[in-house]
Amino acid sequence: MSVLVYTENWDGKFKKLSFELVSYAAGVAKMTGSSVTALSVGRVEDAELKKLGDYGAAKIVNVNNDQLAVFDSQVYAGVLADISAGKGSKIIILANNNTGKAIAPRLSVRLKAGVGSGVSRLPLNLNPFTVYKRSYSGNAFAHMEINSDIKILTLAQNSFDIASTPNTATIENTFVTIEASQVKTVVKNVEKQTGKMLLTDADIVVSGGRGMKSPDNWGPIVELADLLGGATACSRPVSDEGWRPHTEHTGQTGKIIAPNLYIAVGISGATQHLAGISSSKYIVAINTDKDAPIFEAAQYGIVGDALKVLPKLVEAVKEIKK
Amino acid sequence: MKILVCISNVPDTTTKIRFAPGNTSIDIAGIQWVINPWDELSLTRALELKDDAANGIKSVTVVHVGPAASEPTIRKALAIGADDAVRVNAEPRDAYYTAAQIAEVVKKEQFDIILCGIESSDYNGSIVGGMVAEFLGVPSVSSVSGIKFENGQPVMTREIDGGKETVTVPVPFVAIVQKGIAKEPRIAAMRGIMMARSKPVKLVEPVAVESLTQVLEYEKPAPRAACKYIDSENPAQLIGLLQNEAKVI
Numbered sequence: 001m002s003v004l005v006y007t008e009n010w011d012g013k014f015k016k017l018s019f020e021l022v023s024y025a026a027g028v029a030k031m032t033g034s035s036v037t038a039l040s041v042g043r044v045e046d047a048e049l050k051k052l053g054d055y056g057a058a059k060i061v062n063v064n065n066d067q068l069a070v071f072d073s074q075v076y077a078g079v080l081a082d083i084s085a086g087k088g089s090k091i092i093i094l095a096n097n098n099t100g101k102a103i104a105p106r107l108s109v110r111l112k113a114g115v116g117s118g119v120s121r122l123p124l125n126l127n128p129f130t131v132y133k134r135s136y137s138g139n140a141f142a143h144m145e146i147n148s149d150i151k152i153l154t155l156a157q158n159s160f161d162i163a164s165t166p167n168t169a170t171i172e173n174t175f176v177t178i179e180a181s182q183v184k185t186v187v188k189n190v191e192k193q194t195g196k197m198l199l200t201d202a203d204i205v206v207s208g209g210r211g212m213k214s215p216d217n218w219g220p221i222v223e224l225a226d227l228l229g230g231a232t233a234c235s236r237p238v239s240d241e242g243w244r245p246h247t248e249h250t251g252q253t254g255k256i257i258a259p260n261l262y263i264a265v266g267i268s269g270a271t272q273h274l275a276g277i278s279s280s281k282y283i284v285a286i287n288t289d290k291d292a293p294i295f296e297a298a299q300y301g302i303v304g305d306a307l308k309v310l311p312k313l314v315e316a317v318k319e320i321k322k
Numbered sequence: 323m324k325i326l327v328c329i330s331n332v333p334d335t336t337t338k339i340r341f342a343p344g345n346t347s348i349d350i351a352g353i354q355w356v357i358n359p360w361d362e363l364s365l366t367r368a369l370e371l372k373d374d375a376a377n378g379i380k381s382v383t384v385v386h387v388g389p390a391a392s393e394p395t396i397r398k399a400l401a402i403g404a405d406d407a408v409r410v411n412a413e414p415r416d417a418y419y420t421a422a423q424i425a426e427v428v429k430k431e432q433f434d435i436i437l438c439g440i441e442s443s444d445y446n447g448s449i450v451g452g453m454v455a456e457f458l459g460v461p462s463v464s465s466v467s468g469i470k471f472e473n474g475q476p477v478m479t480r481e482i483d484g485g486k487e488t489v490t491v492p493v494p495f496v497a498i499v500q501k502g503i504a505k506e507p508r509i510a511a512m513r514g515i516m517m518a519r520s521k522p523v524k525l526v527e528p529v530a531v532e533s534l535t536q537v538l539e540y541e542k543p544a545p546r547a548a549c550k551y552i553d554s555e556n557p558a559q560l561i562g563l564l565q566n567e568a569k570v571i
Contacts, residue, residue: 010483071482072461073452073455073461073462073463073464074455074456074461074462077456096448097483098464098465098480098481098482098483101440101448101449101452101464101465101498102452102462102464102465102498103452104449104452105417105421105448105449105450105451105452105453105455105456106452106453106455106456106462108417108418108449108452108453108456108534109418109421109453109456109457110456112534113534114416114418114534114535115417115418115447115449115534115535116535117446117447117448117449118446118447118448128538130538133446134446135444135445135446135537135540136333136339136348136443136444136446137335137443137444137446138543139338139339139542139543140339140341140348140540140541140542140543141540141541141542141543142445142537142539142540143537143538143539143540143541144535144536144537144538145535145536145537145538146534146535147534147535147536148534154448184461184491184492184495185461185463185489185490185491186489186490186491187487187488187489188477188487188488188489188490189487189488190482190485190486190487190488191485191486191487192482192484192485193484193485194484196484198483198484200483203570204570204571228571240505240506246467246501246502247481249501252335252359252443253359253360253363253500253501254501255501260570261564261568261570261571270336271335271336272335272336275335275443278543281570282564282568282570283546284560284564285549295549296546296549297546298546298549299546299547299549299550299568300549300550300551300552300560300563300564300568301549301550301551301552302551302552302553302554302557302560303551303554304554305554308554309554309557312557312558313557313560313561315558316557316558316560316561317561317571319558319561320561320565320571
């Protein structure tokens with residue numbers, strides 16, 4: 001028996017999320033007295049695959065097939081179903097990201113396996129099997145029992161610390177037969193931003209709200225994010241106004257993120273905004289209104305005009321980066 | 323073409339969540355129930371697509387799995403502009419159970435496009451849409467932030483890490499939609515509210531399906547430490563705290 005973890009790669013490379021997943025799987029395997037099998041799909045060099053062993057994978061199954069170049073949820077769910085059946089996996093772990101959310105529910109029906117989505121801790125209990133998951137958009141956490149024989153967990157990004165548990169992993173190259181006719185998804189066009197830190201990957205996020213007054217004032221937000229090696233974000237009114245792209249909107253209906261540091265500048269902190277950022281480890285609020293709800297969520301606050309405070313912050317960061 | 327929009331009934335997103343004694347459910351006293359925000363945006367987009375006659379959308383139906391108490395939410399969807407509704411008369415026990423019920427409705431009524439919001443703001447599962455597709459054995463496209471028609475065929479934009487793709491799949495399919503699908507939710511006009519009263523809501527009894535998950539208990543998020551204020555004239559002090567106290571920069 002093994003815990004199966006699906007590790008996504010980006011152009012043949014793993015990133016922090018992949019290692020979080022394997023570390024989490026290693027924790028689950030330890031609890032259940034089993035071992036970790038990591039599944040990787042696509043062209044990934046052996047040296048890169050071996051990295052998964054550093055976080056506790058005992059076996060790495062590499063599936064490479066031209067039909068998997070296009071992401072089709074039905075086909076991918078089929079691959080996971082086959083591999084998990086072959087390995088007798090009772091617990092399957094994916095990321096709670098675009099890919100995981102596309103695969104997990106299909107796999108669930110195929111295997112009749114209950115899903116604990118967006119888990120942020122190791123299972124609370126094995127009998128009954130109970131997971132800890134976000135609910136009510138971060139206003140509550142549920143202890144949820146999964147009563148099926150096979151369980152699927154999707155891990156919230158940046159919620160579980162990477163732990164090094166070196167293992168000499170064996171790599172198993174597996175070929176899966178997929179007919180071209182099984183791939184129903186046709187990708188007609190791809191637009192990719194390159195060279196920009198992804199909001200969901202960033203450890204530090206600097207975010208602006210209506211208090212920034214105009215899109216012309218975004219310079220210091222971008223500069224601060226760059227200096228700190230972070231990404232920029234914004235509140236909903238800002239993206240609705242077209243001041244910033246929709247992809248930067250953090251909040252209940254936008255992106256849900258959990259960086260180590262979230263700096264909210266000129267954001268009042270409506271419930272819907274907090275729903276997207278409340279899992280951040282540290283929140284800094286800069287706002288003119290001392291009664292703004294953002295200060296209840298923040299550990300550090302500055303009551304003042306963002307447009308005056310920001311340039312000073314930028315200078316202070318430049319000072320320590322010297 | 324016929325569109326089905328799956329709608330969930332959730333507490334208004336500004337609700338202060340309290341738990342009922344025993345912490346096994348929320349305290350529903352005084353809660354305003356609304357259409358789940360993403361489902362409302364799906365419905366809006368479905369109606370926009372129908373408004374353009376060139377797209378050939380015959381009808382927009384909403385389906386809801388819930389008891390009679392959720393009728394007002396269904397009426398609201400009809401008031402916004404859905405043509406008719408199906409209510410599966412059952413407590414939505416978990417995602418698997420709910421998806422199985424919706425799939426049964428689709429099997430009987432034959433829809434071409436099934437729209438599901440990415441998640442419900444209560445359980446935050448993000449799984450019902452994909453499950454419906456798998457129960458039906460039809461394609462699903464996730465993270466859909468746009469849907470339009472080109473030459474009579476639905477074309478979708480799906481978000482990927484750091485970009486987007488334009489994709490098509492053959493009908494019938496399930497689109498799991500998110501931010502961007504429609505700009506603002508459509509609001510019910512008085513005429514719509516009047517018309518909604520006479521629109522058909524078909525009542526369907528549930529099929530026997532087990533549930534695979536169950537919430538045993540809820541807890542509140544851990545309280546955060548009180549905010550430490552820093553003088554606005556001296557932001558450098560903040561940087562010092564982030565560096566030496568929080569150790570995050």
